[in-house]
Amino acid sequence: MEQKAIIVGANINNQEDFTNSMEELKDLVYACNIDVIAKTTQQLNQVNKAYYLGKGKIEELLELVHETDVDMVIFNDELSSTQIRNLEEILQCKLIDRTGIILEIFAKRAKTKEAQMQVEIAKLQYMLPRLIGAGKDLSRQSSGYGFRNKGKGETKLELDRRKIKNRMSELSKELEALVDRRKNQRKKRKRTEIPVIALVGYTNAGKSTIMNEMVELYNPSANKKVFEKDMLFATLETSVRCINLTDNKKFLLTDTVGFISKLPHQLVKAFRSTLEEVREADMLIHVIDYSNPNYKQQIEVTKETLKELGADRIPTIYAFNKTDLVHDEIFKVEENSIYISAKNKTGINELVSEICKKVFTQYVNCNMIIPYDKGSVLSYFEDNANINSTEYKFNGVFISMECKKADCERYKQYAISI
Known part of the structure; x- marks a missing residue:
């Protein structure tokens, strides 16, 4: 690990999933190659609008920063520009919030031009309201002449904002061309009347592994496996593979970006064109990491995100994955459930059979x-x-x-x- 950090969280009104959320933040930080050497939390009725935490807890945090000599402090919620400014003045070190750390992971993982542009737009949207106000170090810029009420010129802050907005506009135009291409691809698929099945779910639930097992099972000569790895947000690009079944039926299988608790709205908005693949699907395979103790909360997070995307009414099969890591008795949690282990290649045929029953009705x-x-x-x-x-x-x-x-x-x- 190159850098050291303290993670900080506010437990508002005894949140049921607070402990899980802090563990998830720790995993996110590790995914950025940052070592978590300390953790501090506080029970609150509401977030302190000026400092996020109470002043007493801030003093404790300052002592901890000095004792541990960390490079940064990472917060479990999105901080406002006021909170950032006030905390930086006190702590005198680098601050990152949960949204910032997720954006950093996305920036590192993005490989295609489309994903890179989407991440950059999301980061700029995140930065824009957090540009700190015109402080004493911001020199005035000459504004030229001939414009009424412009004699004072523009601050560096205003110039930075304008640069960000211009860059966002440029990226949006470039992205729009890629979005149009994706729309045309979807139109061509619809004309072929081949059903489209989208894999959705929490990050690291095993969506890419399931896709690769289906490709290997039904299209072994295609050599079209997607990237898979046991880490958060391994997949940021939407991949589509045609699954040719033995009875001449076929369907298109789409692998999508994973969801997470408190998924930044900037990312949902920026990746909306990619996530359109989910909304346009004929069926969803909601992949769940059944070995995760918090899988029920992860199911709810995914359902909420699908609702936000307008994809909550699409017929869904629940694929409870990683059963090889579960030693307890398996209980049926959802209707339309299949229990599989993609890693051990068990249950994939049953999953495909269930897909066929539901999509090949005509x-x-x-x-x-x-x-x-x-x-x-x-x-x-x-x-x-x-x-x-x-x-x-x-x-x-x-x-x-x-x-x-x-x-x-x-x-x-x-x-x-x-």
Whole structure:
């Protein structure tokens, strides 16, 4: 670890998940290669608007900073510009809040141009209201002439704000072009009528591992695995893979960015174009780390985030993952639940079977005789239907199959009843 930090939290009205939240903050800090060497907390009825904590606790924190010689103090909530200014004056060291540490992780993990732009926009949105006011060290800038009421010029603060807004505007325009491209990709997918399944859930629940296991199981030659690692926010880019099943059914599987408690609204807003993939999905696979003692709270956080995205009414299967790490008896927590261990490759077939039951409802059994001069129609069904039997008749090829209802209607002139 390169740097040392103290983590600080205010427990407002005995929050039920406060201890878990502080542990999660510790994990977030470790993810930034910062060593947590001390922790301090305070029970409060409400956050101190000027100092976050009470003045007595601030004095204790100042002593702790001096004793431990830390590089920074990291707070479990988002701090206002007033709180930052007041705390910096007292503590005389670097301050970071929970939002700042999450933004830092996102900045480190972002690999694609789109993810990098989204993170930069989020960081600028976060910085803008936190630019400290025009202090004595901010020199006045000459404003030129010819503009009424501009004689005093602009402060450095105003210039910084303008630079940030201009940069945000530039990034938003660039991002819009990528958003349009993503929209066009979604339109093309809809025209193919292939169902879209989105993996959602808390960060590090195992979404990418599940995707990779499905790819390996059903598309072993595709060599299209996504990055996976046992760490927070390993995935920031949306990845889409086509899962081709043995009966000629197929669906698109989307891996998305993970959620977390107190996910900064700047990130939700900046990543909205990426998260549109979730809202446009035909079904969600809500992946849960069943081995985590706080999995129930994580389920609720994910549900709240999906509601914020307008994706809370999409049909959902709950995939309780990492059952290999659970030694207690498994109890069914949610309806439509599947219990799996993606790492041990168990339960994936059951999960796919459940997906098929719910998304391939518009399939019918159909019998047709395809004339010999309509080879393209036969070829279409060979690629897009589950053909149970084939027989060569004098007037064409007889096929008995399971196919899309729409395809049965489209080629009904060849349909026969037996």
